[in-house]
Amino acid sequence: MSTVVLLAVTGLGLGALYFLVASGLSLIFGLMDVLNFAHGALLSIGAYGSWWAASGHLPGAGSSGAGFVLAVAFGTAVGTLAAVVLELALIRPLYQRPREQVLATVGVGLAVPALLSAIWGADARPFPGPHALSGTFGLLGARIPVNRLVLVGAALLVLAALRLFLGRTRHGLVVRAGVEDRAMVTALGIDVRRAFTLVFAIGGAAAALGGALGGLYYGSVDPGQGTSLLIFAFVVVVMGGMGSVAGAALAAAGVGLVQQFANYYTASGLGDLAVVVLLAALLLLRPSGLTGRLA
Amino acid sequence: MSTATPVREAAPDTAAASPGARGWTRWWPAVALVALIAVPYSAMPLPGLLDGPIGSAGSLQLLALCLVFGALATGYDLLLGRTGLLSFGHALYFAAGSYATNTFMIEAGLPFVPSVVLGLLSGTALAALLGSVSLRVSGIAFSMVTLAFAQAGSLLVERDPGGVTGGEEGRAIPADKLPSFLAGIDNTANLYWIALAYLVLTLVVVQWAVRSPTGRVWEGIKENERRVEVLGLRPYGFKLVAFVVAGALAAAGGVVHLLLTGGATPQTTTSDFTLSLLVMVVLGGSGSRWGPLIGGVAYTWADQRLGDLAGSGTVAGLPSVLRVPLSQPLFLLGTLFVVAVYVLPGGVARLPQRLRAARAGARRSKRGEAGTAGAQVDG
Numbered sequence: 001m002s003t004v005v006l007l008a009v010t011g012l013g014l015g016a017l018y019f020l021v022a023s024g025l026s027l028i029f030g031l032m033d034v035l036n037f038a039h040g041a042l043l044s045i046g047a048y049g050s051w052w053a054a055s056g057h058l059p060g061a062g063s064s065g066a067g068f069v070l071a072v073a074f075g076t077a078v079g080t081l082a083a084v085v086l087e088l089a090l091i092r093p094l095y096q097r098p099r100e101q102v103l104a105t106v107g108v109g110l111a112v113p114a115l116l117s118a119i120w121g122a123d124a125r126p127f128p129g130p131h132a133l134s135g136t137f138g139l140l141g142a143r144i145p146v147n148r149l150v151l152v153g154a155a156l157l158v159l160a161a162l163r164l165f166l167g168r169t170r171h172g173l174v175v176r177a178g179v180e181d182r183a184m185v186t187a188l189g190i191d192v193r194r195a196f197t198l199v200f201a202i203g204g205a206a207a208a209l210g211g212a213l214g215g216l217y218y219g220s221v222d223p224g225q226g227t228s229l230l231i232f233a234f235v236v237v238v239m240g241g242m243g244s245v246a247g248a249a250l251a252a253a254g255v256g257l258v259q260q261f262a263n264y265y266t267a268s269g270l271g272d273l274a275v276v277v278l279l280a281a282l283l284l285l286r287p288s289g290l291t292g293r294l295a
Numbered sequence: 296m297s298t299a300t301p302v303r304e305a306a307p308d309t310a311a312a313s314p315g316a317r318g319w320t321r322w323w324p325a326v327a328l329v330a331l332i333a334v335p336y337s338a339m340p341l342p343g344l345l346d347g348p349i350g351s352a353g354s355l356q357l358l359a360l361c362l363v364f365g366a367l368a369t370g371y372d373l374l375l376g377r378t379g380l381l382s383f384g385h386a387l388y389f390a391a392g393s394y395a396t397n398t399f400m401i402e403a404g405l406p407f408v409p410s411v412v413l414g415l416l417s418g419t420a421l422a423a424l425l426g427s428v429s430l431r432v433s434g435i436a437f438s439m440v441t442l443a444f445a446q447a448g449s450l451l452v453e454r455d456p457g458g459v460t461g462g463e464e465g466r467a468i469p470a471d472k473l474p475s476f477l478a479g480i481d482n483t484a485n486l487y488w489i490a491l492a493y494l495v496l497t498l499v500v501v502q503w504a505v506r507s508p509t510g511r512v513w514e515g516i517k518e519n520e521r522r523v524e525v526l527g528l529r530p531y532g533f534k535l536v537a538f539v540v541a542g543a544l545a546a547a548g549g550v551v552h553l554l555l556t557g558g559a560t561p562q563t564t565t566s567d568f569t570l571s572l573l574v575m576v577v578l579g580g581s582g583s584r585w586g587p588l589i590g591g592v593a594y595t596w597a598d599q600r601l602g603d604l605a606g607s608g609t610v611a612g613l614p615s616v617l618r619v620p621l622s623q624p625l626f627l628l629g630t631l632f633v634v635a636v637y638v639l640p641g642g643v644a645r646l647p648q649r650l651r652a653a654r655a656g657a658r659r660s661k662r663g664e665a666g667t668a669g670a671q672v673d674g
Contacts, residue, residue: 018627023458035438035439074434093637094636097640099381100636100640103373103577104636104637106573107629107632107636110570110571110628111625111629113625114626115623115626117623118626150480225567227567231442231443231446231566233438234442238436238439269450272450273450273451273454276446276447277438277447279439279443280428280443280444283432283436283440283443284431284432284440
């Protein structure tokens with residue numbers, strides 16, 4: 001029983017990480033039809049930003065208490081900034097050439113991890129988390145690491161914030177309408193392009209937060225982390241339906257749980273394989289994605 | 296089929312240049328081929344480009360790698376540039392050829408030639424199987440399905456089931472199974488010629504396939520798939536043929552790479568490897584005859600030489616702002632790629648044509664006839 005609980009909570013923690021990456025990816029694809037291969041790079045930027053700040057390079061930030069919150073906020077801010085720069089400088093000039101947009105993000109996705117490993121080395125660096133979050137707590141007889149709970153909590157907060165933003169604000173309305181039918185929104189005289197930058201900023205912020213908290217989850221940061229998470233995020237996006245945040249949340253939890261349980265009860269590594277095969281199977285059975293949005 | 300007429304068709308603008316130059320330009324691939332065949336006999340140093348003289352083992356190894364990746368990119372362009380299929384899983388078939396051949400030799404104990412044949416067949420069969428499944432969807436979904444299959448292959452290789460793949464270490468080729476003319480550093484020239492033969496094979500197959508009636512349909516699918524359907528053709532079968540031909544060529548490349556590097560390495564299974572193929576094709580010019588080859592050769596050379604440069608004393612002495620990015624070839628190549636996507640639509644291969652168009656446009660606007668030159672540059 002205790003194993004099942006531990007696996008379930010760990011699976012949900014992993015799912016939370018996937019959700020943080022996939023929610024932005026899903027919104028970006030839903031609104032702009034850009035499959036953002038640089039999203040993993042944004043996550044890595046967030047992770048390294050937080051690590052840099054938490055290691056004492058940023059005055060006021062540190063590895064415990066309020067200092068750690070500041071470090072995570074700093075990493076998220078850097079990631080958001082990177083996403084905005086990416087959109088304005090690289091994606092915007094290519095609006096008329098959708099395939100080149102994907103290619104440009106591929107280039108960024110290759111270059112950024114390489115730059116990170118050039119600056120801080122290709123090896124994993126230990127992530128200085130606060131002492132309070134490195135412990136465990138008891139639940140139904142299982143000892144569960146606290147950081148899993150932090151991840152799930154953060155993901156739930158992001159989910160709630162995104163739903164509020166999309167459902168209750170004018171900008172959110174434009175984004176939702178743009179996901180449904182971009183041409184119609186433009187025809188109504190609304191500049192969708194501003195929403196593009198906004199969606200990139202939101203997606204970048206979520207991914208960078210995922211990177212910062214992923215440092216807690218894995219206990220270390222390395223340049224390839226974002227890229228390896230990206231493929232699972234694709235699975236989540238396809239399962240949850242392009243442009244649907246709630247769908248991404250459900251799919252992320254499902255994928256995280258399947259992966260953890262399969263890795264434990266069958267052979268290690270088989271869970272990862274199962275998820276990847278699941279992506280292929282899903283796309284082949286329902287070519288338009290589960291909610292019929294995939295072009 | 297005679298090959299003479301299509302060549303003339305393919306290069307209308309070179310043919311128009313001057314009748315004297317035409318005879319020469321038509322034969323330059325043959326001249327280049329003879330030069331490439333003769334490379335191992337040459338001791339000419341190329342300072343800056345290569346470390347030793349061209350004919351030395353190290354230089355030949357690098358040149359052979361360049362040729363293999365040039366050929367691989369040319370094969371990949373059959374999907375990307377000729378049929379318009381964006382596959383993110385091409386590395387899988389390359390790795391399949393490499394790993395299958397090696398496994399047949401090590402695990403089944405088969406001799407060299409049957410292993411190579413079986414390795415090629417396995418790679419092709421895998422491409423046929425996974426292609427027939429992936430092509431049921433199109434657009435970005437196709438890209439993701441191919442990515443998923445390739446990732447599954449990569450995970451499988453890394454997991455090392457039954458100790459067959461050697462996990463992260465890869466697996467060295469069994470030296471006792473190799474024919475004597477391929478083993479050892481003294482025989483690098485033979486490996487180089489094999490790589491060259493693979494390149495020629497790829498170029499011939501791609502040229503022939505593109506000029507065939509099937510190739511015309513591929514072009515149609517790339518331009519407008521719906522219209523091909525309206526004409527009464529089923530794009531699925533044609534796309535599958537392209538996928539299998541490209542997969543078979545990649546598997547052959549995997550075998551050559553296995554011989555050249557002396558083992559199967561897991562780096563060839565990763566999605567990064569496919570992405571670097573994409574970079575090669577786009578840098579060189581997708582959809583052109585020589586573009587992917589140029590891109591592949593240039594990328595591989597730059598990747599190797601930048602790696603050497605990063606480890607050299609010249610770079611270590613630079614201030615850190617310059618030294619840090621220079622130490623990572625992938626950073627430079629990724630950046631270069633992004634730049635190329637912007638300023639070089641159509642890649643290096645389209646550059647002379649664009650320059651000509653720009654010059655013609657400038658001349659015309661001088662005469663006060665500014666017209667459609669801008670549109671030509673974009674096309």
